[in-house]
Amino acid sequence: MKRPDSKRRRRFAWPAHSKFFLLLIVAIVLLYGVIYPNARVFIGALQVDGHWSLARFIELLSQRAVIESALTSIAVSILTVLFCSLIGVPLAFLFERYSFPGRRLFATLAALPLVLPPLVGTVAFIFLCGESGILARVIQNNFHLSTPPWTLRGWGALLLFHTYTMYPFFYVLTGAGLQRIDAGLAEAARSLGASRLRVLSRVTLPQLTPSLIAAALLTFMTSMASFSAPLLFGGNVRVLTLEIFSARQRGDAGVALTETVLLAVISLVALIFFQRYEGTRRFIAAAMKGATRRRAPLKTGKARLLAAICGIVFSVALALPIITLVLVSFSRDGSWTTQTLPPSYTVSNFARLAGDADARSVFVNSLLMAGIAAVAALVWSFCVTAVTATGKSKRWKRLVNLLVLIPWALPGTVVALSVAEAYGQTNPLTGSFILVGTFWILPVVYFLRFMPLVVRAVQASMEQLDRALEEAASVLGAGSWRRFWRVRLPLIAPGALAGALLAFVIGLGEYVASVLVFTPNNRPISIAIASAMRDFNLGTAAAYGVILIMMIAIAMIVAGQLQNRER
Amino acid sequence: MLLLSLNNICKRFGATNAVDDVSISVERGEFFGLLGASGCGKTTTLRVIAGLETPDSGAVEFDGREVTNLPAEHRGFGMVFQNYALFPHLNVFENVAFGLRARGGSRVTSPTVRQGSSTESLSEKVHRALDLVQLPGFDARRVDELSGGQQQRVAIARAIAIEPALLLFDEPLSNLDVALREETRRELRALVKRLNLTAVYVTHDQEEAFALCDRIAVMSEGRVRQIGPPRELYDQPTSVAVAKFLGRNNLIRAMRLTSSNDPLTRFKTLEGGHTLAVHATHEQLMGLPVNKPCLLAIRPEAISISKSQTIGENRISARLEQIEFSGATTAVELDANGLKLEALVLRADDFETGDECVVTLAPDQIRLLPAG
Numbered sequence: 001m002k003r004p005d006s007k008r009r010r011r012f013a014w015p016a017h018s019k020f021f022l023l024l025i026v027a028i029v030l031l032y033g034v035i036y037p038n039a040r041v042f043i044g045a046l047q048v049d050g051h052w053s054l055a056r057f058i059e060l061l062s063q064r065a066v067i068e069s070a071l072t073s074i075a076v077s078i079l080t081v082l083f084c085s086l087i088g089v090p091l092a093f094l095f096e097r098y099s100f101p102g103r104r105l106f107a108t109l110a111a112l113p114l115v116l117p118p119l120v121g122t123v124a125f126i127f128l129c130g131e132s133g134i135l136a137r138v139i140q141n142n143f144h145l146s147t148p149p150w151t152l153r154g155w156g157a158l159l160l161f162h163t164y165t166m167y168p169f170f171y172v173l174t175g176a177g178l179q180r181i182d183a184g185l186a187e188a189a190r191s192l193g194a195s196r197l198r199v200l201s202r203v204t205l206p207q208l209t210p211s212l213i214a215a216a217l218l219t220f221m222t223s224m225a226s227f228s229a230p231l232l233f234g235g236n237v238r239v240l241t242l243e244i245f246s247a248r249q250r251g252d253a254g255v256a257l258t259e260t261v262l263l264a265v266i267s268l269v270a271l272i273f274f275q276r277y278e279g280t281r282r283f284i285a286a287a288m289k290g291a292t293r294r295r296a297p298l299k300t301g302k303a304r305l306l307a308a309i310c311g312i313v314f315s316v317a318l319a320l321p322i323i324t325l326v327l328v329s330f331s332r333d334g335s336w337t338t339q340t341l342p343p344s345y346t347v348s349n350f351a352r353l354a355g356d357a358d359a360r361s362v363f364v365n366s367l368l369m370a371g372i373a374a375v376a377a378l379v380w381s382f383c384v385t386a387v388t389a390t391g392k393s394k395r396w397k398r399l400v401n402l403l404v405l406i407p408w409a410l411p412g413t414v415v416a417l418s419v420a421e422a423y424g425q426t427n428p429l430t431g432s433f434i435l436v437g438t439f440w441i442l443p444v445v446y447f448l449r450f451m452p453l454v455v456r457a458v459q460a461s462m463e464q465l466d467r468a469l470e471e472a473a474s475v476l477g478a479g480s481w482r483r484f485w486r487v488r489l490p491l492i493a494p495g496a497l498a499g500a501l502l503a504f505v506i507g508l509g510e511y512v513a514s515v516l517v518f519t520p521n522n523r524p525i526s527i528a529i530a531s532a533m534r535d536f537n538l539g540t541a542a543a544y545g546v547i548l549i550m551m552i553a554i555a556m557i558v559a560g561q562l563q564n565r566e567r
Numbered sequence: 568m569l570l571l572s573l574n575n576i577c578k579r580f581g582a583t584n585a586v587d588d589v590s591i592s593v594e595r596g597e598f599f600g601l602l603g604a605s606g607c608g609k610t611t612t613l614r615v616i617a618g619l620e621t622p623d624s625g626a627v628e629f630d631g632r633e634v635t636n637l638p639a640e641h642r643g644f645g646m647v648f649q650n651y652a653l654f655p656h657l658n659v660f661e662n663v664a665f666g667l668r669a670r671g672g673s674r675v676t677s678p679t680v681r682q683g684s685s686t687e688s689l690s691e692k693v694h695r696a697l698d699l700v701q702l703p704g705f706d707a708r709r710v711d712e713l714s715g716g717q718q719q720r721v722a723i724a725r726a727i728a729i730e731p732a733l734l735l736f737d738e739p740l741s742n743l744d745v746a747l748r749e750e751t752r753r754e755l756r757a758l759v760k761r762l763n764l765t766a767v768y769v770t771h772d773q774e775e776a777f778a779l780c781d782r783i784a785v786m787s788e789g790r791v792r793q794i795g796p797p798r799e800l801y802d803q804p805t806s807v808a809v810a811k812f813l814g815r816n817n818l819i820r821a822m823r824l825t826s827s828n829d830p831l832t833r834f835k836t837l838e839g840g841h842t843l844a845v846h847a848t849h850e851q852l853m854g855l856p857v858n859k860p861c862l863l864a865i866r867p868e869a870i871s872i873s874k875s876q877t878i879g880e881n882r883i884s885a886r887l888e889q890i891e892f893s894g895a896t897t898a899v900e901l902d903a904n905g906l907k908l909e910a911l912v913l914r915a916d917d918f919e920t921g922d923e924c925v926v927t928l929a930p931d932q933i934r935l936l937p938a939g
Contacts, residue, residue, distance in 0.1 A: 468652035471619050474639040475646040476666030476729060486665070490656045 019386075026387050029380065030403045033448050037422035038264070038406065041414070044254070044421055045261040060258045066243065070262055073239040076155075077223035080162040084219050085212070087163060088170025091314075096178040100304055106311040107175075109318055114168040115552055116322075117509025119228040119526045120545040121165050123533060124321035126152065126232060127328050127542065129160075134324055137340040153235030161229045164321075166222055170215040177211030178204075217274040224267055225411030227512040232533075240266075241413045241512070248417070248516060256417060264414045271409045322549065329542035336538060349543035359528070363547070366524040369439075370507030373446035378500040380451050381458040389462055408452035416445050416513035439522050445513045450503035457499025461492035494562040501559040505552045570595040570765050571616065571733060576625035578611055585611040586622070587789035593767060598759055600780030601769045604812070608789035609769045610737055616767060617735050618642050629733070640669070645731030647739040651722040653710040659721050660706035663693045666729040696728035697721075699758060716747050723755070727762065734759065736768040740775060752778055773813055777801070785809050807936055810864045817870070817908050818936075819843070819863040823855060831930060834863060839906030841883045845933045854937060862936040867911035869932035872899060872924045874917065881928045890915050901926055 046052060060066050095107040113121065127133050131148035139149045151157075181204065189199045227241040234242065240263045247256040329349055331342030353359040384404060388397045407415050423435035435441040465488065473487045511526035518527050525548050532541035571593040578586040586608045593599045601609040614620040615627060618639035627635045634642060645666075653662050667689050687695075697703055700720035710718060719739060726734060739755075740748045756779050759766050770776050776783050777797040784794045785808075793800060793809045804810035807818065821834035821843065831844040832852060837860055845863060855861050878884060885903035897915040901908040903926060910926065918924065 466650070466652060468648045468650060469654060471617075471639070472646065472648055472652035472725075473654075473665065473669070474619065475617055475642075475644060475735075476669055476725070477640045477643070478665070478669040479638075479640050482669055486669075487654060491654075 022383050022386050025383050026400060030400070033444075034403050034406055037415075037418035038410075040422040041257055041260055041264070041418045044257040056254055057258055057261075060255060061262075065238070066259065066262070069238045069240050069243045069259075070266065072237055073224055073241070073263070074266065076158060076162070076226075076237065076239060077220045079159055080166060080223040081216050081219045083159060083163040084167040084170050085216065088167040088215065089174050089212070091167075092171050092174035092178060094307070094310070096175050098307065100307040100311070102308065102311050106315055109315045111168045111172050112318060113165045114172070115505060115556055116165060117506075117511070117526065117548060117552070118165060118226065119511040119529055120325070120509060120548055121321065122161065122228045122232045123529060123541055123545055124325040125161050125164070126533075127538070128321050128324040129157075130233070134341060141340050151235075152233045154233075154237055157233045157235070158229055158237055161233070162223055162226065165229075166219045169218040169222070170212070173211045173215040173218075174208060177208045181207050213274055213277055217271065220270055220274070221267060221409065221411075224263070224270070225413065225512065227411075227413060227515075241411060244413050244417065245516065253421075257421065260414050260417050264410050267409055267411060267414075268406075325542050325545050325549075327542075328538055329546045331539045331542070333537040333539045342539075346539075349539040350547075352540070353543055353547065359544075362523055362525055362528045362544075365522055366508050366526075367551075369443045369522075369524060370446060370504050370510070372443040373450060373507050374454070374500045374504035376443070376447045377451040377454040377503050378496060380447075381455040381496065381499070384455050385458050385462055388459070404455050405452055407448045412445075412449055412510070412512035413516065415449050416516040419445050419448065420517050436517065437519055439519070441517050441519075442514060442522065442524065445517060446503075446507040446510060449510070449513060450506055453503050453506075454496070454499040457502070458492060458496045461495030462488075464495075465491055498559040498562045501555050501562070505555045505559075508551060508555075509548055568595045569593075570597075570630055571767070572628045573612070573616070574626045574628065576612065576615055576622045576627070578608075578615060578620060578622050580611075584608075584789045586615065589625075589786075589789070589791050591784055591791065591794070593765060595765055596763055598756065598766045598768065598779055598781045600776040600783035601767065601786060602773060602776040602783050602812075603771065603786035605771055607786045609771075609786050612786070613735055613737055613767060613769045616733075617644055617646050642733075643729070643731060644733045644735055645726030645729055646735040647719075647722045647726050647737065649738045649741060651718050651739075651742075653718055653721055653725070655711060657710070658706065659697070659702070659708045659710060659713070660690075660693055662710060662721055663696050663725045663728050664689055666725060667692055670729060692728055693724075696724040699727065699762075700724045701754075715742055716751065719743060719751065723758075727758075727764070731764065734764050734766040736766060736770075738770055740770075741772075748775070755779065785812060787812065803934060804864065804936070807862060807864075810934070810936060815867050815909060815911075816864045817867065819865070819906065819908075820860045821863050822858075822860050823852075834861075836863075836906055839883070839904040841903065841906060843928060843933065844880055844930045845935055846931050847935045851935050855935075856937075864934040864936050865928055865932055867898065867909045868896075869929055870901075870908060870910035871927045871929075872901070872910055872912060872915070872918070873927070875925055878925065881930055883926050883928075885924060885926045887918055887920055887922045887924060890918060890920055 045057060046054065091110055095103060095110065116124075129135050130152040131150065133152070136148045136150060136152075139145070140147075143149075185203055185207070186199050189203045190196075194202065225241065226239070227245070230237060230239045230242045231245070240259060244256050244259045244263065247253075247259060328336070328342060330345045330347065332344050332346050332348065335344050336342040353363075384400065388400055410418075419441065420436050423441070425434065435444060469487055469491070470483050473483045478486065509526055510524065511530070514524050514526055515530065518524060523531075525544055529541050529544045529548075532538075532544060569592055571591075573589055573591045576586055576589045577584070589608070589612055591599075591601075591612075601612055603609045611620060615622050618634070618637055618641075621636060625635075626633055629642070654665065657665065671689070693706075694703070697705060700723050702717060702720050702724065705713075705717070705721070710721060713721065719742070722739065740751055743751060752775060768776070768779055770779075780797065782794060782796055783800055785792045785800060787808050792812075793805050795803075800809060801813055804813060804816075810816045810818065820837040822837065824833040824835050824842065830846060832847045834843050834845055835841070836843060843863065872885075872887075883903050883906075885901040885906075885908065887899060888902050888907075889900040891898040891900075892915075896911050896913060899910045899912060899915055899918070901910060901924075908926060
């Protein structure tokens with residue numbers, strides 16, 4: 001009996017020759033962008049003077065400072081996960097399960113810190129809560145204290161800031177999880193005589209587990225990779241990212257590499273641990289034909305009042321750092337010393353940023369570099385999706401997906417260092433291809449860091465795509481190119497563009513990786529903010545931050561519109 | 568005239584034989600049905616015809632050409648999907664025009680595609696298709712603004728706009744409510760017949776298949792069990808599977824009594840021990856296993872009940888176990904000395920549960936089936 005010819009299996013793929021071309025691109029990018037740089041770091045850490053040796057590794061691991069910083073990083077991250085879940089989960093329940101005046105506004109506000117670039121958030125926090133910040137001054141001046149009431153340093157400050165910026169992971173994912181849960185299940189449990197508490201603990205929370213684990217993973221990884229906050233007000237809390245940075249500043253490349261490996265290993269172990277656990281706790285509802293849960297209106301005056309007060313207090317608390325930032329951005333550089341609020345206001349900061357060629361070039365640089373990275377990531381995601389969505393064995397698909405995910409799992413510090421290590425000097429594998437010290441190193445690092453986001457967005461859009469649509473197009477006479485251009489591309493374009501915009505936005509404010517590898521004549525916005533802060537040009541730093549936030553807001557609104565259109 | 572034939576088609580998915588040695592031939596102008604329970608392989612068979620699946624073995628011939636490995640886009644067929652598969656990013660006009668545009672650029676390899684008069688423009692073709700499904704003026708509407716029934720019509724318009732050489736339907740009415748389904752069913756058959764199209768129609772709904780199709784292939788477990796016009800399938804099922812699947816049937820286990828060539832052959836029922844006379848052909852009798860019980864099938868509506876006491880040929884006494892009124896008809900469950908029977912009568916006003924009655928099984932209504 002004749003076997004079917006194997007070409008026909010891939011009918012919904014690209015034509016064979018372009019398919020080979022795509023595979024080649026994917027293989028080359030993964031080899032030179034992911035495998036090679038990371039391998040270089042590992043090899044660099046495990047070699048001393050060209051010989052394989054665990055000596056430095058062991059020597060380093062036996063240093064108290066390194067051990068302590070690793071443990072500190074882990075402890076900070078675990079505590080951050082704990083605090084974020086305590087804030088984010090109840091908040092999600094409040095907004096998803098009850099309706100009260102202003103709910104929609106507060107629900108949107110609560111997710112805001114997600115798009116705040118960490119460095120800008122840190123700066124705003126210092127203006128607001130620092131020992132010479134507005135809050136401290138209010139108390140100091142009102143109670144006539146001789147010293148500031150607190151210092152924004154150490155564990156408390158770090159955890160406060162982490163919670164403020166990372167609780168939205170729990171809030172957003174729990175909210176999405178609650179929306180997916182079939183309300184009928186809770187109703188069934190209630191009808192079987194379960195109390196509210198029992199329904200929550202035995203029905204709702206177990207179903208939320210995947211969302212909670214995903215949120216915990218995101219928070220943990222973000223916290224492990226956190227750099228700006230420990231740098232600016234970590235004080236004596238020495239986390240690994242900071243140790244790597246200072247080792248590199250000292251010129252101690254070997255130590256930096258070894259610590260990078262340590263950080264990478266911890267991050268990857270955490271990723272694997274969380275995903276294992278997630279895999280065991282996935283539930284598929286047997287029947288999804290349930291009634292969607294309606295939000296219970298809060299009817300009693302007390303409950304409404306309480307919810308409204310919570311909402312207002314909360315949104316003010318969320319908005320305060322940003323309001324402070326805007327306020328400071330209008331203050332004259334060097335004028336704000338001991339007063340509660342900046343004493344004199346001016347638009348000169350913005351005028352100077354607009355007029356100064358150097359300041360303008362900072363914005364152009366960031367826009368250009370984040371733009372290049374986002375466009376490249378968009379094109380790249382189509383290549384990856386075309387390779388993974390069709391044909392070929394499952395093992396290869398999984399390998400490609402895993403390799404794509406690695407730069408996301410690794411802290412920005414690690415990605416930047418590995419690229420710098422791999423393309424810092426000529427060597428036989430890369431020829432004379434050097435990135436360090438050129439314009440291209442930052443776009444490449446941004447691309448590697450954020451392309452996993454875009455790939456995920458495109459893959460998610462593809463999964464939602466009804467296969468029957470392409471089959472219908474095929475029966476109607478459309479060949480593979482026409483199907484791609486007329487059916488698949490228009491349908492996944494909104495999701496893909498939204499993903500690319502998100503990558504662009506994060507790239508605009510990127511600091512962690514930039515600070516390690518930027519070149520002086522190619523500074524991104526975040527570096528300009530950091531150096532303005534160092535020179536105590538607070539108004540200038542704030543003005544940079546405000547413009548950055550505005551650019552991000554515009555991009556997010558566009559992305560939101562695109563996502564609405566997809567639905 | 569033969570238009571489409573499937574010859575010994577097999578298709579496996581992993582360990583399951585989705586389609587197992589299926590052979591079907593469809594005449595030009597015929598409305599052909601594939602009927603079976605879900606998972607019986609009917610949809611896979613349709614997808615093989617469409618070119619969306621490649622069979623593991625066997626051949627598909629269309630209009631005298633082998634098309635087994637011809638990609639779907641070169642077959643020139645029209646297909647209506649179960650969920651309609653309308654392109655959400657295109658409006659009604661563009662959905663209907665999609666196939667025409669796709670065809671405009673590419674060469675159509677199937678010689679049987681009847682080209683519309685070349686002077687007719689694309690928009691005229693689209694409008695004619697929309698007129699045919701009674702959706703004139705819907706051009707600019709978004710497909711997600713349409714009701715289920717309207718979406719269904721757009722899907723049909725899109726399939727017929729390309730003047731397909733063969734029209735394929737994959738349970739197109741299953742997402743409509745009952746009233747709309749019956750109405751659309753009638754219109755669909757009228758439309759296909761008016762345009763003189765050939766159609767292959769997949770459904771799990773026996774009533775729908777009977778109402779629409781000229782001939783039907785009944786499938787189960789990936790195999791074709793019987794092919795024939797609806798009436799023939801209903802009245803003369805050749806297997807227990809078909810007898811069970813198409814409507815209700817009383818299946819009576821019985822042993823053959825006489826070996827004469829009498830037009831009436833007598834059987835003794837295993838339950839109840841009644842003697843029943845059956846019209847059976849010589850071939851049917853020859854096919855019976857020796858000294859083994861066979862099955863007699865009789866439709867509930869072929870059984871009548873009366874109060875008269877005369878016992879005679881195929882008249883046996885029974886007790887009414889249950890009477891179930893369901894509007895136009897009444898279902899009656901009977902117990903004839905251990906032989907359970909179900910009868911469907913127009914009225915059972917004279918009877919009450921527990922009454923004794925006489926049951927008549929018309930000899931020419933009893934089908935002889937091979938056991939098993």
